[in-house]
Amino acid sequence: MVTKTKTSPTQKPEVLQKITKFAETVVKSIEKGVFPEVAIPARTTSNIEYNPSIRQYVLGDKKILRTARNIKHLRPLAQLCWMAMFAAQLIKTRKTSTLRDAFYNALGYDVDFEDQQESDEAVTELETLLGTVREDFNIYPEERSSVFGPLVIEYNVPGYEGRRLDLTTIPDGAMIGPAMTTAKFVKSSAKQVFVVEKGAIYQRFLEENVPSKYKAIVVHTAGQAPRATRKFVRRLNTELGLPVYVFTDADPWGMHIASVIVFGSALSAHVRELNVPDAVWAGLWASDITEYKLPAMKFNEEDVRRVAELEKDPRYVTDPWKREINNFKKLQKKAELEALSRYGLEYIVTDYLPEKLAELTKR
Amino acid sequence: MVTKTKTSPTQKPEVLQKITKFAETVVKSIEKGVFPEVAIPARTTSNIEYNPSIRQYVLGDKKILRTARNIKHLRPLAQLCWMAMFAAQLIKTRKTSTLRDAFYNALGYDVDFEDQQESDEAVTELETLLGTVREDFNIYPEERSSVFGPLVIEYNVPGYEGRRLDLTTIPDGAMIGPAMTTAKFVKSSAKQVFVVEKGAIYQRFLEENVPSKYKAIVVHTAGQAPRATRKFVRRLNTELGLPVYVFTDADPWGMHIASVIVFGSALSAHVRELNVPDAVWAGLWASDITEYKLPAMKFNEEDVRRVAELEKDPRYVTDPWKREINNFKKLQKKAELEALSRYGLEYIVTDYLPEKLAELTKR
Numbered sequence: 001m002v003t004k005t006k007t008s009p010t011q012k013p014e015v016l017q018k019i020t021k022f023a024e025t026v027v028k029s030i031e032k033g034v035f036p037e038v039a040i041p042a043r044t045t046s047n048i049e050y051n052p053s054i055r056q057y058v059l060g061d062k063k064i065l066r067t068a069r070n071i072k073h074l075r076p077l078a079q080l081c082w083m084a085m086f087a088a089q090l091i092k093t094r095k096t097s098t099l100r101d102a103f104y105n106a107l108g109y110d111v112d113f114e115d116q117q118e119s120d121e122a123v124t125e126l127e128t129l130l131g132t133v134r135e136d137f138n139i140y141p142e143e144r145s146s147v148f149g150p151l152v153i154e155y156n157v158p159g160y161e162g163r164r165l166d167l168t169t170i171p172d173g174a175m176i177g178p179a180m181t182t183a184k185f186v187k188s189s190a191k192q193v194f195v196v197e198k199g200a201i202y203q204r205f206l207e208e209n210v211p212s213k214y215k216a217i218v219v220h221t222a223g224q225a226p227r228a229t230r231k232f233v234r235r236l237n238t239e240l241g242l243p244v245y246v247f248t249d250a251d252p253w254g255m256h257i258a259s260v261i262v263f264g265s266a267l268s269a270h271v272r273e274l275n276v277p278d279a280v281w282a283g284l285w286a287s288d289i290t291e292y293k294l295p296a297m298k299f300n301e302e303d304v305r306r307v308a309e310l311e312k313d314p315r316y317v318t319d320p321w322k323r324e325i326n327n328f329k330k331l332q333k334k335a336e337l338e339a340l341s342r343y344g345l346e347y348i349v350t351d352y353l354p355e356k357l358a359e360l361t362k363r
Numbered sequence: 364m365v366t367k368t369k370t371s372p373t374q375k376p377e378v379l380q381k382i383t384k385f386a387e388t389v390v391k392s393i394e395k396g397v398f399p400e401v402a403i404p405a406r407t408t409s410n411i412e413y414n415p416s417i418r419q420y421v422l423g424d425k426k427i428l429r430t431a432r433n434i435k436h437l438r439p440l441a442q443l444c445w446m447a448m449f450a451a452q453l454i455k456t457r458k459t460s461t462l463r464d465a466f467y468n469a470l471g472y473d474v475d476f477e478d479q480q481e482s483d484e485a486v487t488e489l490e491t492l493l494g495t496v497r498e499d500f501n502i503y504p505e506e507r508s509s510v511f512g513p514l515v516i517e518y519n520v521p522g523y524e525g526r527r528l529d530l531t532t533i534p535d536g537a538m539i540g541p542a543m544t545t546a547k548f549v550k551s552s553a554k555q556v557f558v559v560e561k562g563a564i565y566q567r568f569l570e571e572n573v574p575s576k577y578k579a580i581v582v583h584t585a586g587q588a589p590r591a592t593r594k595f596v597r598r599l600n601t602e603l604g605l606p607v608y609v610f611t612d613a614d615p616w617g618m619h620i621a622s623v624i625v626f627g628s629a630l631s632a633h634v635r636e637l638n639v640p641d642a643v644w645a646g647l648w649a650s651d652i653t654e655y656k657l658p659a660m661k662f663n664e665e666d667v668r669r670v671a672e673l674e675k676d677p678r679y680v681t682d683p684w685k686r687e688i689n690n691f692k693k694l695q696k697k698a699e700l701e702a703l704s705r706y707g708l709e710y711i712v713t714d715y716l717p718e719k720l721a722e723l724t725k726r
Binding site for chain 1: 458459460461463464466467468470471503505506507509518520521522523526528532533534535536537538539540541542543561562563566567570572585658699701702703704705706707708
């Protein structure tokens with residue numbers, strides 16, 4: 001099964017090493033006649049803490065021990081071993097898979113996952129053990145965001161090694177799939193990154209030449225940004241040193257899309273390198289609804305509840321988050337990015353964008 | 364506002380002519396002191412019929428009259444006029460928009476749409492009046508499917524005129540956005556088209572070199588195929604003369620995704636040229652669950668209800684539809700495309716695909 005061993009340069013070679021090391025401890029224990037065991041950081045709520053210095057959710061020091069000595073642990077330990085084997089195979093053969101595919105693949109090995117939830121859990125456990133995201137062992141989500149702008153990348157997937165793509169040559173934008181995610185950034189004249197939640201706004205930015213006028217790389221998240229996309233934006237920020245501005249709808253859900261990009265999510269506290277601490281939430285803010293006299297809708301019960309939830313979240317203690325939560329509470333209204341179209345399709349680019357950037361740079 | 368008038372060659376020039384003609388009748392009526400009026404095919408259920416000879420849902424002969432003489436008609440007629448003006452602007456300025464954007468844009472003109480549903484209705488009415496899909500007057504959906512395979516296209520959007528893209532140079536696949544949809548097909552060595560519902564299978568096909576091994580253009584619909592994607596697949600079929608095979612999950616929803624590609628949907632009975640009558644539903648069939656011993660799940664109540672609904676649908680009277688509905692009823696089980704992974708990730712390409720194609724070509 002294992003045919004090629006060259007891994008991607010952006011893919012950490014230590015991932016395969018870590019898996020191999022894990023496998024060796026298991027094998028050695030068995031050879032010595034000792035029950036194999038492994039300590040994994042606990043992902044229980046009490047062990048998830050918000051770390052203000054690195055501005056991210058992380059796991060605390062608590063660990064759980066999976067040991068074959070305990071008959072209750074045998075099943076999850078065996079599942080973890082199989083998942084590690086599957087991950088190693090993916091890396092070595094340079095293939096990708098999805099969570100769903102992993103679940104079905106296991107059936108062929110008579111590995112007894114009750115349902116997909118159980119196999120997803122094994123993937124998360126492997127992430128925790130290795131301290132790396134599943135994309136690093138080639139398990140990708142189905143969702144695809146897209147990107148356009150002054151950036152030349154060099155692919156690194158089988159059959160495309162060394163091949164380059166100038167992202168400005170694809171007018172619909174290029175998808176952020178496995179090949180894009182693992183590509184090298186070769187050249188860029190970009191000065192900044194605009195991340196937008198909505199497809200309509202992404203398209204508007206492209207049609208109004210925002211990438212060349214603002215020397216900007218524009219990323220479309222299509223709602224909550226998939227993890228591969230968050231990692232991609234982080235690379236734009238850290239490897240190219242570009243400031244990142246996030247544009248979402250003015251509602252609690254849009255605000256949270258921005259905050260997950262900035263601070264990371266509690267659910268992914270067991271992995272790092274998925275968030276962009278320096279990214280700036282640029283709008284739409286609750287205050288923009290008033291300032292730009294935008295057509296707005298009244299909050300429904302769910303919106304009210306969500307704002308109350310976010311108010312208690314440790315990520316929302318600083319501005320603009322805190323300020324805008326207060327504005328939302330006062331206003332009890334929400335608006336979409338497309339609402340700026342009431343002043344014409346181009347308005348968001350000709351007026352809103354430069355005003356917003358000037359305001360944010362001044363602060 | 365109107366700066367450029369060159370339209371896309373794949374975009375029917377008659378669309379702008381038809382809008383202009385409609386506008387002229389309205390203006391002439393007013394100048395003559397006569398109430399303007401327009402007759403539009405009725406989209407009521409009783410006027411939607413399945414036409415077996417062209418294998419598509421179409422509208423019957425019934426028409427409704429919108430006349431300014433009737434005070435109740437004034438509002439929808441004015442809305443239709445505004446939408447026609449907006450569409451003409453989009454075509455002339457070569458910009459695109461979404462349904463949502465159109466709704467908000469109207470607010471700037473003090474055009475009084477109660478909510479987006481009302482403005483969507485005006486778009487559908489304009490489609491019906493012009494007998495063309497909204498993509499032809501540049502109103503696009505947000506969703507994007509993607510495509511990969513041996514095909515060279517030539518773009519025709521502003522700034523990219525005459526620029527070509529070889530689809531095999533983008534390993535993640537290229538998005539079927541406005542630029543792809545309106546592009547010219549320049550060159551192709553493809554012998555067939557594979558349309559797949561699932562991202563995981565699309566990715567599998569690409570990684571296992573299905574496009575070169577099978578000389579196939581592979582399209583990912585991401586669930587129900589967006590209208591722009593259905594139109595794109597139709598063009599591959601009619602302009603390049605390629606047979607089309609559709610692969611979906613073995614459940615009533617997957618079967619319906621295939622049937623909408625083949626026969627069109629009742630909701631779009633007022634427009635043509637969105638379906639691919641010659642497309643073949645290639646699997647997963649209910650019978651594949653048994654034949655390939657696939658891990659399957661029991662039908663839930665919704666599945667049972669859906670199969671009963673489809674059984675009454677005039678599109679499902681021939682095989683494989685009728686046969687597979689019976690198989691589903693007998694089996695009361697469903698399976699996903701990824702279920703083939705129980706025999707290994709490559710199995711769908713190395714075994715299932717050639718077996719299926721051989722079977723379908725034999726028939």
